[in-house]
Amino acid sequence: MVSSFISPLLLSLAACLPMAGAGNPGFVVRLTQNGLDYARQEGMRVLQQELAKIHIPDFSGSTHTHLGKVKYSFNSMTIRNFQLPSSQISPVANVGLKLSISGAFIEINGQWHVKALHISTKGGFDLKVEGLSISVGLKVGSDTSGRPTIGLSDCSNHISDVKIHVSGKLSWLVDVFRHNVDNALRKAIENQICPLVSNAITSKLEPLLQTLPVTAKIDSVAAIDYSLTGPPPVTADYVDVQLKGEFFELSHRTTPPFSPPTLTLPVDHSLMVYFGISDYLFNTAGFVYYSAGKLVFNVTDNMIPKEFNIRLNTSSFGVLIPQLSKMYPDMLMKLQISSTLAPSLNIKPGNVSLSPKLDIQAYVILPNSSLAPVFLLNLTTTAVAKVTVNSGRIVGNLDLSRIQMDLKHSDVGPFSVTLLNVAVNYYLSQVLLPQVNQILNKGYPLPLLDKVQLTDVVLQPQQDFLLLGANVHYGKAENSTWVNKF
Template sequence: MGVQSLAVACGALALCLALTTATNPGFVVRITQAGLDYANQQGIAILEKELAQLKLPDISGKSGKLRYTVSRLRIPSFRLPHSRITPIPNVGLQVSISNAFAELDGDWRVKVFFVRSHGSFNLKVEDVYIKITLRLGSDTTGKPTIRTSDCSARISNVRVRFSGKFGWFYNLFRGKIASKLRKSLESKLCDNVARSVQNELQRHIQTLPVTARIDDKTGIDYSLVAPPRTTAQSLDLDLKGEFYSLDHRSTVPFSPLPLAFPSDHNRMVYFGASSYFFNTAGIAYHKAGALVFEITEAMLPKDAGFRLDTSVFSAFIPQLEEMYPNMTMKFRLSAPTAPFLTIGPGGISFQPTVDAQAYAILPNSSLAPLFLLSLTGNVSAVINVRSGRIVGSVDVGRIRLSLKDSAVGNFEVEFLQSIMNYLTSNVLLPHVNARLDEGFPLALPNRIQLSNILVKYRQNFLLLGADVHFQPQK
């Protein structure tokens, strides 16, 4: 094999490996230009405060026989009135600041021959231009990283005003001080920007949760599956988006499908929660043994109109009266398999199967198994976002019954239809919906609040849009 052929083969192998190891996200976060504009407002406000704390070194020098010193340099104000963050495709983010201005105060001291003088001065820095390139990446834990890869600062105009008695002194060193202060400030600006990115921005984005504990049974994996991506219109973060059991984490037996993310830009941020994201929730809770629910007589609404005992069910199952007369009953509902839902333009739907095991409660409080029913039905779901959490509710149509096992002989399950419909709608669903109303946390950094929520159903994923409000620390 020639060198060229070998290179082609190696290239093809590398491409195959890349394709086979590529991981589709289960959850996508998209920050639009509107979101970047808002982030720019918040970041510039922080940067202005940082630059106002800028420390400049004393400046000394001489001009002919004149020696001068400028000390105690202070920056009463630094204003960045015009700025913008722009995504640069496949590079990162570019921050452009123009027409910035600042004021500096300080003390001056000069000596020429035997003449000495000192005083204070005020320096106005105008037409400041700063350009910063921010590189985006991810660390080994799957958290995003950001760093300054390039920075340039240019000051076009510096005006110095001195206070003191001897005006002719000022002109001897005014130009040199203005030049040195300009160079010092240009250098310090980029140093301070890099420090602010590292200390403020990087620290804040590191609060993006890699894992979010939901309860004592499950958590969500929000780690990045690839470094953040920038296009001309947005910044995208591809997250794993996978629920897992805290005690029994294992590989999910299916993979996320590609998400055809739309080019919506009316909100600051969009979230794409795939069907994979929701279906791993079913697997996690099933493995954790959490998809089990018991219905007892004490849980029946007061207006139920019937009791949960053998005397009621013996009307449909005569053997109960003989075998377990006038005994209280209970049902144990469980999912034999994890529920699997589908998401499409019409909404969310699934057809779960539930096993309903009926028991008689004996006088010694032990349980006697009576019969095992299989319940199936069409379930629809409604999803929303509240307080940074995905919340929802489900509704079920008429359920279908079949008899899987019986210790009290055969009977017609149709006679139990109305009772099981009632127990499902009035006992089970309120419990499920109460849990869904608690919700699951979105992947949000600290102190971020969402408003103006938008919910749309797409093929294989749920699209959530929102505007963002940053809550500063008190």
């Protein structure tokens, strides 16, 4: 029931809830009033169907009138119409969420039976419950595993009027005890609503929230910690959600030697949900893969496109470094490219860049397949990053914009690295970069539960974080629109 209302809400939060510690989060989700309103609209249709299943029990009684003792019973009652025309959900600062329903009405059919004196008669009735209002308070939090929790903080309901129309012989007898009927039906309905709300939260919503994937495995090396780090701070305008947002090594988890920056999300609330994705998330990825020794790439001649004239062998390189071909005539070579530091992403308004520092160790492949080191280059490059979102994943692509090389060591005598510039540039851009981009194009998953689709996505680099704004669609996947504003 109410779980069916709240689950789209929490799904659109994409896994929400904030940080309990003193540190900053690596990932922030902001649910705006537009997001809450969408969740309410999606949920009210289901809620209406669930509330229509309220059981109206048979009831009977007796009363003394000027006719003597009158016995009555009402049975076979079914709800034929249940409408929730007006509802509202809003964040309540420092409390949680408040769902208010007003103007609801229920139409019920049933049978009646009356015995008075020596008279026994029966007939049908139509009953309309009007002015039903329901108020539900929800408190959201997180458990020790970092998964979200939700509980009923308060619940109340009220029926303003009950109207009954009876048919059949001697239907006027019902007027004698109409007040008893009104009170009995009012009490039967009012007593069921809040227990049903509480049961729905316990039996349906909380198990659903426990399915939240707080750990997203990326590969055999790393995973992302999307655990919730505390109960959410709620303002009168939005719900801000804070997640750990941190890569970690599966085999050996260590604390990164840096902390997340403070994220200040803009006040624009035109979309339903906003994600603040800190550079901390990306930089912990660099730290993890560097620490695991995975940022090492090999380039061999068979990887060089046939149309490129400078082959990766001592004959081609001997034109640039004569001593090389003298020492190792007509032999294949291999380049081992490794990062000397964990790569760090730099996010600024309108720009995302990476400036990795690399070592390029050149080897000659000897006839016995062993490797002979010949020279070591130190390389600093700047790459412009293009970040997009596709099917709930953050994906990236790098373009090299600047390369600076220095010779760190040579086993074949001194030479000018400028002579190698064309070849190294080509190897990096045409061989290494496609390998890196193939990995980046697989992307990192956003913390979304099943059946949540992001649409109308806008991505903007801010200071130290990416701002991702989107509308939400709950249900079967459909085509989405992705827009990048940089």
